Amino acid sequence: MEHDPNLRITLVGAGTIGLSFAAFHLSHLNSPSQLTIYDTRPDLKSYVLESLPKFFNDHSNPISFADINVATSLRDAVSTAHIIQESGPENLQIKQALWKEVEKHAPRDALLWSSTSGIPASQQSQDMQDKTRLLVVHPYNPPHVMPLLELVPAPTTSQNVIERTQEFWRARGRVPIHLKKEITGFVANRLAFALLRESIHLVQAGVVSVEELDTIVESSMGPRWAVAGPFKSYHAGGGPGGLEGFFKNIGQTVQECWADAGQVNVGDGWEEEVFKQTSDAYGLVDTKERDRITKRVLNAIGEEKEKRI
Amino acid sequence: MEHDPNLRITLVGAGTIGLSFAAFHLSHLNSPSQLTIYDTRPDLKSYVLESLPKFFNDHSNPISFADINVATSLRDAVSTAHIIQESGPENLQIKQALWKEVEKHAPRDALLWSSTSGIPASQQSQDMQDKTRLLVVHPYNPPHVMPLLELVPAPTTSQNVIERTQEFWRARGRVPIHLKKEITGFVANRLAFALLRESIHLVQAGVVSVEELDTIVESSMGPRWAVAGPFKSYHAGGGPGGLEGFFKNIGQTVQECWADAGQVNVGDGWEEEVFKQTSDAYGLVDTKERDRITKRVLNAIGEEKEKRI
Structure with missing residues (x-):
């Protein structure tokens, strides 16, 4: 076709x-x-x-x-x-x-x-x-x-x-x-919303501001995951031991973060503060600029992938 | 200094x-x-x-x-x-x-x-x-x-x-x-582990494979978050209504995903299958290549940011 x-x-x-x-x-x-x-x-x-x-x-x-x-x-x-x-x-x-x-x-x-x-x-x-x-x-x-x-x-x-x-x-x-199953929110949104939930919690708990949280993501897992997704990243992080090695090294911290996050309820009362911080930080986002830069990132990765073939 | x-x-x-x-x-x-x-x-x-x-x-x-x-x-x-x-x-x-x-x-x-x-x-x-x-x-x-x-x-x-x-x-x-408070796992790992947890759940539930999940992240939120973090992204996604507008439009789906994820227990029995899929998919990751491409991504973003100033 x-x-x-x-x-x-x-x-x-x-x-x-x-x-x-x-x-x-x-x-x-x-x-x-x-x-x-x-x-x-x-x-x-x-x-x-x-x-x-x-x-x-x-x-x-x-x-x-x-x-x-x-x-x-x-x-x-x-x-x-x-x-x-x-x-x-x-x-x-x-x-x-x-x-x-x-x-x-x-x-x-x-x-x-x-x-x-x-x-x-x-x-x-x-x-x-x-x-x-x-x-x-x-x-x-x-x-x-x-x-x-x-x-x-x-x-x-x-x-x-x-x-x-x-x-x-x-x-x-x-x-x-x-996707092999119909699941609420499909995959990409479920993943992003899981991270968003933890983001809201961290702002609400006063650990970082909205803008600091965004900066953290833009300076770490954003560029990393543009190149290698989470499983591949942690598999590399485990060295010769792979993902299993990673969990041997740092699995306890992972479990502690999960346990801590499991008790989090971001259902009530977070909205006003988070909405305000976001508006104050960004006003109206220039999506045209964002899309132009995203295209450059995607083109750079695409060129590198072609080199590999 | x-x-x-x-x-x-x-x-x-x-x-x-x-x-x-x-x-x-x-x-x-x-x-x-x-x-x-x-x-x-x-x-x-x-x-x-x-x-x-x-x-x-x-x-x-x-x-x-x-x-x-x-x-x-x-x-x-x-x-x-x-x-x-x-x-x-x-x-x-x-x-x-x-x-x-x-x-x-x-x-x-x-x-x-x-x-x-x-x-x-x-x-x-x-x-x-x-x-x-x-x-x-x-x-x-x-x-x-x-x-x-x-x-x-x-x-x-x-x-x-x-x-x-x-x-x-x-x-x-x-x-x-x-970071304004000492918190288990600090911020970046907490965020990444929240997404990892949902990733493991989705593989375990048979919705996607390890490799498909990585590909999803590499083709969507990875490059997006390299350019604009989660709050900024959803703030843009809400158009003139900002983050609040985003939650008005799609907040119900967000809540449904959170509620669904809240019942997830990935504590037991997921390891063998996920470790195996990851090893099978990637073997030993070439981190030198990954780092080289990541640098290109960061350089591209850095150049664009300088243009803005």
């Missing part, structure tokens, strides 16, 4: 995630006319024309955004699409109704993807006739920058659909990871 | 951390003769001469390692030092005895630093006459590469000692963060 020069992609939902995906796809299609965007907002065409160029740093970008199809009916949007990717509101009823309707009008072998960060495919597909076609393709925000896609099929999703989805993203230099 | 061309640094303990600090200091001293290494191993001189060059990628490095002082008595090692940095075994009794002895022979205003990852300065200094001088200066491994130093004073450590220590590291382009 990834070699088909006539591939047609339809995006349902023109929020931040939808538009970021649009920016990604536009960089990988032969023509903007292969992209269709559907949303219920009445000013869709002018909104898309105004918003999309912001995702492209290079102002000499030759993409003629006006060639993008903007659909005002779902039927028209999906009837000839090869891929239909949903980035709508996080609402189960809306998604169930959407897929029921999409199924009526889309080609039989079109891939159906949801960008949801929390509603499993098995729930979204409940009113569909054919439950083999839908899976979650959850990006790490923003998807036009970040390589990760979490593919989270329902138990009913066919192997063929999973494989075609993996193939699509791999062919475009992205990193699709197939 | 950072401008003193005659600064003398003594390192106690020539393990991996001690030698990595030696490599860092050698790059910032005017002469290797300003560095003294003390360790009880009998082959210390030949061991140091053999091991240290491995920390320098550039083989044309002009450092004459033979000029480094290698001391065979603690008294000789510390008697004229401005800074005494301990990276010995993680054993309270050994450290208490060490500082008691160091105090007898070191100049009155020498800074006393411990690299410990777990034993608080307040415990280490128990047998000292003057408890104002010692603090923990905990690196993120390996210290010749990673910018972070966690400064963890005892309640008795003087403000002046903390400030001189901060000044030393800042003048050398490092990132010293002063």
Whole structure:
């Protein structure tokens, strides 16, 4: 599929995630006319024309955004699409109704993807006739920058659909990871939220400020984990003994931290102070600059990985 | 102090951390003769001469390692030092005895630093006459590469000692963060271990493999957090609403992940499978390559930050 020069992609939902995906796809299609965007907002065409160029740093970008199809009916949007990717509101009823309707009008072998960060495919597909076609393709925000896609099929999703989805993203230099189970929050968010919880606790306990905590992460595990994930890092940290050696050396400290964290309740009353410190420290973050630097980091790592091959 | 061309640094303990600090200091001293290494191993001189060059990628490095002082008595090692940095075994009794002895022979205003990852300065200094001088200066491994130093004073450590220590590291382009309380595992390890715990749980639950989990982190929060820490990232993720807006949008998913993780017990039985998957995936990690790529990442970020100023 990834070699088909006539591939047609339809995006349902023109929020931040939808538009970021649009920016990604536009960089990988032969023509903007292969992209269709559907949303219920009445000013869709002018909104898309105004918003999309912001995702492209290079102002000499030759993409003629006006060639993008903007659909005002779902039927028209999906009837000839090869891929239909949903980035709508996080609402189960809306998604169930959407897929029921999409199924009526889309080609039989079109891939159906949801960008949801929390509603499993098995729930979204409940009113569909054919439950083999839908899976979650959850990006790490923003998807036009970040390589990760979490593919989270329902138990009913066919192997063929999973494989075609993996193939699509791999062919475009992205990193699709197939999660073997539907689990609350999927993997990336669960990991990040576990660290966030401990972060909130440490600020609340007065050990460091919000900004100091961010600086700690930016100066240690951020750059480290950009290069080698946690298991690989600690496996290296254990020397010839590997991960097991690491736990022999420092396992007691690990257990003590876990035990200590296990008693932490960050459920109540932390919000006001943490929100205030964060706003005071950062105001409105310049995400364009952040994304530019992140791209440099990813490019540097990508170049080094190519050297290895 | 950072401008003193005659600064003398003594390192106690020539393990991996001690030698990595030696490599860092050698790059910032005017002469290797300003560095003294003390360790009880009998082959210390030949061991140091053999091991240290491995920390320098550039083989044309002009450092004459033979000029480094290698001391065979603690008294000789510390008697004229401005800074005494301990990276010995993680054993309270050994450290208490060490500082008691160091105090007898070191100049009155020498800074006393411990690299410990777990034993608080307040415990280490128990047998000292003057408890104002010692603090923990905990690196993120390996210290010749990673910018972070966690400064963890005892309640008795003087403000002046903390400030001189901060000044030393800042003048050398490092990132010293002063932790306001002595807490188990300090900050960086607590954060990393919180994420590690959830990682182990997800592998144990069969959601992803060790290698897939590492790939997820390397493709998402690793590069993101190298550029903007967790609070700043989610503050940006909330758009104009900031961190508070983020929690309004996705707070329920965050809470669900936390609640789910709170029931996790990774205390028993996970080790064999996780150790095996890690060894199978990585064998012996090439840390030299990892460190080289990490330096590129840090340099790229550093260059971008300078552009901003």
